[in-house]
Structures are given as C-alpha cells and as structure tokens.
Amino acid sequence: MPITLRLRRRPTVPLEAEVLSPDALADRSLAEIRALTVYHGKRQLPLGEFFDVDVEGERGDDLVLHGELTKVRWIGRAMTRGSVTVHGPVGMHLGAHMAGGRIEVHGMAGDWIGAEMKGGLIHVHGDAGGQIGAAYRGSPRGMTDGTILIDGSAGLEVGMRMRRGTIVIGGPAKSFVGLQMKGGTIVLLGGAELRAGAWMNRGTIISIEPLPILPTFAPATRVNPGFVGLLARYLHPFGIRLPHAPEEGDYRLYSGDFSVPGKGELLVWRPAAEGVASRESVGGGI
C-alpha cells in the first residue's frame, strides 16, 4: 500500500523537501517519517509539521501526495525506485537527478523538472515551467536518460544540454528548446516560440507544428525516418500520437546548428493534405 501524505499547513516560503521520495521514506516507520527534516526557508522542521502521513497495511515504495504543493520543491529528487503520485500542483525541481521509478503529477509543475535526471519516468498532466530535463547552470550536461512527458505547455530552455532520453511537450513551449543539446529526443506536439535547437550539437527535435528555424540550420530536405515510427510506438501507451506513416505526410529535416558547428536534427511534420502554396510557410521565416 502506498504512503499517503496530505498537506496540512501551507508553507509561506519555499519548502525544500527532498525527503518526499520513495528512497527516503520506504524503510522508515511512520514516526521516523514524520521526524524527517524539511527546510521551510531557513527553518529546519519535521515533515510532520506540514504533512499528515498515513499508510494502510503493508508498505511498498509508492508515495501519494495531496495538496497545493506549489511551494514544495525537490519532490522525488534523486529517487531510484517506486513511484510518487501527486494530486495537486508542485514546485521546482520535481524529480531532479532521479535515476529510476515514476512520478506522476495531476496538476502543474514548476521549473527544472527532471533536471540532470539519469533514468525513470516523469509525467505531468498539466502545464510546466522551464529548464525541463536541463543542465543546472554551468553543468556540462542535462538529463542523460529517462522520459519526461508534459501534457500542457512548457517554459524556456526545455532539454538544455540534454545528452540522452526523451522529452515530450504536449502544449506550446517557449524559446530555446534543445539549447546546446548533445543528444536525445525532444518532441513538440504544440510547437515552440523562437530559437528551437539553438547551438545544438547532436540530438533530435521533432515538431508536429510549424517551427521558426534559425538561419544557421541547413535548408530542409524531405524525410520519413524509421526511428520516428519506433518512437511513436514507445509513446503510444501514454496516449501520445506521433504521425509517421508516409501517406499521412512527411518530415522536413533541418540539420545544424552550424554556428557550433553541430550535427543536430530538427524534424518538422508536414501533413500530406497541405497544399504547395503553404509549403513555403513551414519552417520559413520567424
């Protein structure tokens, strides 16, 4: 049975609670869990001050959190196993550095989701902040494996310096998607603002909507790469539909960013039904 934590007292300043992770809670008694330290601003307080903790029957390594957790940071940080399910919005650094297990949020999430993560799955059923799967400032690489799925919109610098793994953004993303990307795949179902793929070295950004392309990418060629089919099959169970059948359309491939010079790929979907006249607009000017 899962360990259930309900927010009892709303934090007035950020509450840093990296103990909200299966690794930190699974092997402890209820009393020990309630006594774990959280940081309410500069005050070190027991977890029990903020959360009612309950468990029915035998404990597994699954957590369920309830409440308005917008100010609660570092949920699922560096977790390696089990699951965290959140009913409500969460704050920054959700699943940062995580290596395994699953996080599911029924609500919005803040910046730095899955930053520098090594494995596992994060699924946010709502809008998200920036720097998803990114490298922290100065770090050479962001996420190195795992999957991050955002149903809603995303902020700046999604997948900044990511090395491997998959990020899917359901809604619109802001600028600098895949900034300095080194590998892995970003799927944009709702397009992105400016400068997608800026300074990318390697890796792939797939956009289903038209995308402004930087002038330092090579002009488009038409492709229908086989790996998109594989990716579509991987994402299908999550309810994500990635078009790839040749009769539906094809992808425009732009490679770059030549300013690096890099060998990354931007793939922009163009449905077959679209006429020649509008072709120019796909991936055209900003």
Added chain:
Amino acid sequence: MMRITGGRVYDPANGIDGAVKELRIDDHGRFVDAIEGGRTIDATGMIVFPGGVDVHTHVAGGAINFARAMTPEDHRRTQAFIRTKNRRSGLGGMAPTTFATGYLYAGMGWTTVNEAAVPVLSARHTHEELGDIPIVDKSTLALMANNEILLDQLEAGEYERARSVVAWYIWAAKAYGVKAVNPGGVAAWKWGHDAKQLTSPISGYDTLTPGRIITQLARICDDLGLPHPMHLHCNNLGAPGNIATTLDTLRHLEGSRAHIAHSQYHAYGGDGWDSIRSASRQLADYFNAHPGLTTDAGAVLFGDTVTITADGPWQHLLYKLTGRKWGNLDVENETGCGIVPYTYRPSNLVNAVQWATGLELLLLIRDPFQAFLSTDHPNGGCFWRYPEIIKLLMCADFRNECMAKLPEAIRRRIVLPEIDREYTLYEIAASMSAGPARALGLSKKGNLGIGCDADLVIYDADDDAARMFSRPRYVIKGGEIVIEDGEIRETPQGREFLVRPPCDPDIDAFMRPLFEDRYTMSFENYPVEIERIEHADVRPCAPAP
C-alpha cells in the same frame, strides 16, 4: 601557554629526526625553553611536524575568483562548510571559497601559504580576499616579468632604474617577493603571440629577449635583498621538449638565487604530443649539481581541476584541446591570466607522463630542502589532495599499484618504475615545511626551534600516509589549537608578510608620467595602503651593499 609531551618530533630545520622531545609554547605563540603551567597535550605515540608551508599556490585574487565564477557545477559536488556560531560558511572543491580555503589548509596541518601570482594593479583585491582566509599566515608575489614599464627599462639597459621600478612595484602591491611568469611571453600574448625562444626578441621590442629578462630580474631580486629569490615560471610551459628551454633558463640563472615554480610542467622531452616523455632525470641532475636552487613539484593528480595561469597562450591551446570553458583576463601593462577547467585522466598518455614526472622530480632531486610539495594549486590538482602525494612519495608499493593502472605504453616514457626511493617522515617534513619556509626566507616558519612561531601539527601514527596526513589529531597555529580531532576549534586571523625594498627616492617622479600614460587608474590610487592589510608583518630585506 602549552606543552606538548611524548611525541616523536620531526624538525628538519634543527636536524631532529623522530626524537621524543617536549615542546613549550608561551603566550605570544612562540616556542620557548621553559614555561610555568598551561595546558599539556600528551602526544605519546604521535608524530609532531612543523606546520606545512605552501610555497606556491593560487588561493586569492582576480584569477582564482574568475575560476570560482566559471565552475558552479563543481561547487555543487563538493565539501560544504556549514555556518556555525563562530565559523563562516563556504565551499571546497577545485577553487575553494576564501573561508573554506583557510579551513581546508589548516584542516590538513598547513599554516602558511604563499599566493604566487598577484598583478600589482589588482593587489588590493588579492589582499581583501586574503583578509577573508582565516587561520593561515600569508604572503604574496607580485607579477613582474611582463610589466611593460620594467621591460622598457631593461630594453634600454637602465639596470639601476629597473631595480627601483621593481622595488616600487613590490611596495605598491604590499607583496613579499617577485614572480616571473613566462618572461616576455605574456606581453606577446596580448598580441596573440608567445615567446618560446629565450634568445629571440619578444613582440613589441627590438632587442629584449626572455633570457635577458630572466637574468636581470633574478639579479634585481638578489640586489634588493628580498628574503625570497625570484620565483620563476619558465617559458614554454607544458610543451613537449621544453626541457631544452628549462635547462637553458637555468643556465641564464647561474650566479643568482632562484626558485623554479612547478617544475613538472617544464620537464618534458619528445618533439610533439605523440612523443612526449619525461625528462625529469635531466632536470633533477641539474638541481643535484646546483644545491642553491630550489623548486616545487607542481605535481599532477588524476581527476578534475581548473587550470589557472598567467600563461595565456598555453590556456588558449588547452581550451582548443578540451573544447570546454575558457576564461582569459589580460591586465594592463602587467600581466594576464587564463582559466580552463581540465580533467587529468590516467588513460591519457600526456596526463600519465605529467603524473609520473612530478613524482620523479620529487624522488630524483636528492635534497628535500630543494624540492617541495606542490600541485601548483589548482593547476595540477587541488591543495587538499597533498596527502595523496605524500603517500605516493612514502610508499613505493602504492606507486607501483597506481602505475599498473596506466596504459602500457607509458613505461617507455617515464623513469618512475626505476625509482625505489621512499620518503622518510623527516624528508616529508623538509619537503612540506622546513624546505619551503627556508626558500621563502621565513626564518620563524617550518621550524620548531626556540623563538620560532608555534605552528605545528600532530598526527596519530598510521601506516596509511594519506589517511594520517589528511586528518591530523591537532593543528596548532601561533600557539592556539585550531583543529582538534578533525574539528575546527578556532579561526584566528593570520598575518600577512610583506617587504619594503630600498628604492631611489625620485622613483615616484619617474613613474608618474609613465603610469598616467599606460594605466587607467590614478597614480595615487594605485599603491595599496599598508592600513588595508590585516595584521601586516613587514620583513626585513638585506640589500647588497
């Protein structure tokens, strides 16, 4: 007052090699013959050393501060010093913060450090940082060998004038001595060039060669009677085959005192990166034949670090080789510096040669009063890793174990496998304390004799030298217990050593117009006021008659 009884004392400055001896400290923090009362530390079964002295490190000033800003990723994976009621917070790592620098040095028993590269123009900044480094005593060396006002005097053959210029700069910087980095090469770098030949004129000059700068500057340091001789970073740092330059440099120094900085980086044979090999034997032979010369190893340890040097051309090359971050800061009229994070890997043949060369020099130079422990922090490795080097020096088996992990091809390029010397505790004490203190001319440091500063470190005897030297039982600084059982007890403010060499009274009038032409700061604002130095200790010079 304090007495330390029962410990085995290693005090090379007084030839004491492991004798059990009682040490007595008075209320002024000095060793004395006799005291009444006070605390007694029973050091029976323990080992007593003079506090460590780092002759060459980079812990304060614009360059290391630039490095700190460039490496936030390193600050997040390091030792955090948490604020307590009487201790400031800080971070360790490749470029530790100021408070942490003091805690880390003291934590392993080092009590005096020499910041080896200070641009006079930003000396005020360096001293402000040093003021925030607790516990240890400090000294600084002013960068001179690319100072264009000085070079112009040398080019014109105005030796007397040049000597006064140097003296003026030392006092302006409130420095303790003179550092020469890649003489002429940094000045050339400001045009994107380098100075690799000691006998070719440098960029921007008609006749002045690096060789002449070296000879003249060494003579100036001697004539001014500085306690520490010219501290020289030779030309051609890090380049395959640079042993020729280094030996040529040493010949230019015949007749003068000199300290050669981080000689590991200057002892390579071969003629390219593919053929680089250790030339430590040639360099060590020279030192063994010239007992007046001193050097520090600049040893390399495998792992991550950040390289910082006034050698801008080398740093640009390193940036191109690594493709990582690069910082560069040229300082008007005086010097420059480059900063590149770097990882030394055992699988990299060049790095493996560097690792071996540093150890070879320490092992092949026979007199530990000539070759000192250093990593040129942070260039070859961080200072808090010194205990690892001590273990490598003291234990040939451990050395062989480490060597076994290196690529097979390394064996033809190094001489380390042929060396079976193991340092004794006495020799370690000489190389980490008594030797560097003597080279620095700090007569009351690295010495447990009567009248000297009561800076000492007490270790629990341990077969694992790395463990023993990284966790002293007690560290005593100026008679005060600062570390006990690995915990920081007190954080007193150390002193700063400096000198006021004699100079021509008219030198201000001479400098002013040149200064106003070259610099962008007013002449009056340039010298650091003595009041700005916390606990200044002005040491005497012994100028030539």
Added chain:
Amino acid sequence: MGGKVTCTLGEVKQKADFIVYWGGNPAECHPRHFTKYTIMRKSKFLPNGRKDRTMVLVDIRETKSAKAADVFLQVRPGKDFELLTILRALIKDQPVDNDRIPETGLTRDVLDDLIRRMKAAKFGCMFFGMGLSMTCGKHMNSAALLTLVAELNAFTKFVAMPMRGHGNVTGADVIMRWQTGYPFGITFNRGYPRYNPGEFSTVDVLVRGDCDAAFIIGADPGGTMPQPAIDHLKRIPTIVLDPHITFTSRLARVHITTAPQGIAAPGTAYRMDELPLPLKPALKSPYPTDEDVVRRINAALDAKPFWLPEDGRPRMLTAQV
C-alpha cells in the same frame, strides 16, 4: 562551451584597434568612455589615436553614438541572438542560409565586411550593454557575444566586456564570488551557499512571493523591478539602507539613512573590468556607514538563539543539496 575572454580597460586604451559597442550608447550613457579608454585615445601602439582605431556600433536605433562610429549596424529588435549566432557560423566558414540573413536587418555583404574587419584587427574588443543583455534572449544574448569573442581568438586577439550600470554592482559580484563561489542568485537557507539564478535571484524571489522579509542596500528595486515584485516588497517587512529617499525607501517599513559611499564613507569599488579602486571620503557625514549599520545588526542578531543546528560539521554535497 565558450567562456569569457576579457581584459582591463588599460589594455583597450593601449592596444585595441577595433572596438565594437553592442546594444549600448556610450556617447550618452558612459560619456567619458571614448576619451578615457577607447577611440579617442592615443597610445604607444596607436599613436594616431582615432585614426588608428575602427569603431563599430550595433544597435536597434541610430543613437548619438552612431555619429562616432565608422560603421553603424542597425540590428532588428530582438534579433541580436540570431545575428551573433550567424556570425559564429560565418567566422568558421560554415554555411548560413543567405535568404534568412535579412531578418536580422543586415545583409550578407555587410556581415562579410564586418568579419573581414574583425579578423584583420590586431586587437579587437566588444563592449556590450543592456540593449543586448536585457532584451529578448537575455543571458543567452550575452553568452552568444562572449562565445563569438572566444572563438574569434582562433584568428586574432579579441576580448569582451560588459558595460555595467551605476553603483558598485561589480564589487558585490566579486565579493560574493570569493565568499560563496557564486556571483548572485544565492541562498544560505541551509547554512552554506547554493546558487540558482531564476530561483534565488531577487526579482524572481519577489515575484513568486518566496520571501517574508527584505533587506536592501545600495539598490532601488522599487524603481526598476516589475509590479508584482514591488507589490511583494510592500506586503513584507522591507528594510532599506540608503543615503537618499528612493522609490524603495518610500515603500519600506524601515529606512535607515546611511553615509554615501565614496563621498562620506570609505571602502573599495570595483570598476566594470573588476579593478579595485579605493574610495577616499571627501566629506564627513552625520550618518553611519552601511558597514556600521550591518555590523550593529549582526551584533544584535548574535544575541538571539542561533538559527542552525549546532552540529555544523562539513558535509559532501551531491545532487544539488
């Protein structure tokens, strides 16, 4: 990954034969820059002064500085990042879609000419102002310029320097670095410094309402920050140390009047190139210095119970905390 290649202003004064101002208006905002440090200076290496130096101005509009420039490049607003990225590709002879260059407001010919001049320079220097660092793209615009300059060093000597605003901003940045390892955007809530711009930077903390008190020295956020940040300052106890009445002092609960730095209080200021300059007070002030006030507050705090657990042993950081 780029980096920062810079120098002190004296190097520019002595040697820079090619000077670019990007997103700044020195003629009006830093009026002595031309005469003290750059184009008007004569030096040993550039004896003819203005004649020996080339100046390029890159800006979105033709300011007074354009009159001083040999070349004025009018970049379209919000296109600095694209332009810098294109230049990074072109200096390395990488392909760029020529039809797309005009989006930046400039043509391929103009850029080729700029690159030819940059590479032919003996010593180039790019100054960049808030027109670059505070517009669309923000810190990435500065990063783009710094990277371009670093890469130009494969061809010739080139340096970059930010044109910083008023006050001792650089000094705060320098000291935070030596004491904490980080320049700004720092939290001490766990008893040691941690860094994350966007999370801990003042404006973000205020906008999100993440703090329950504010202590402000040498700044006037009430005059410069967005409205949600100002609203939060009004909600919480805000304490201001300032010699003057400011927007912030008006909304603060407590305003302690202090002696003006450099005029009546001594200290060190760090210039935009990070050179330290002594401040020698010319006047006496009846008010205490900022330092006095902070020391007295610290002493009062020492009398209160210590806010961290006593067991303050150093520990290893992993995964950010």
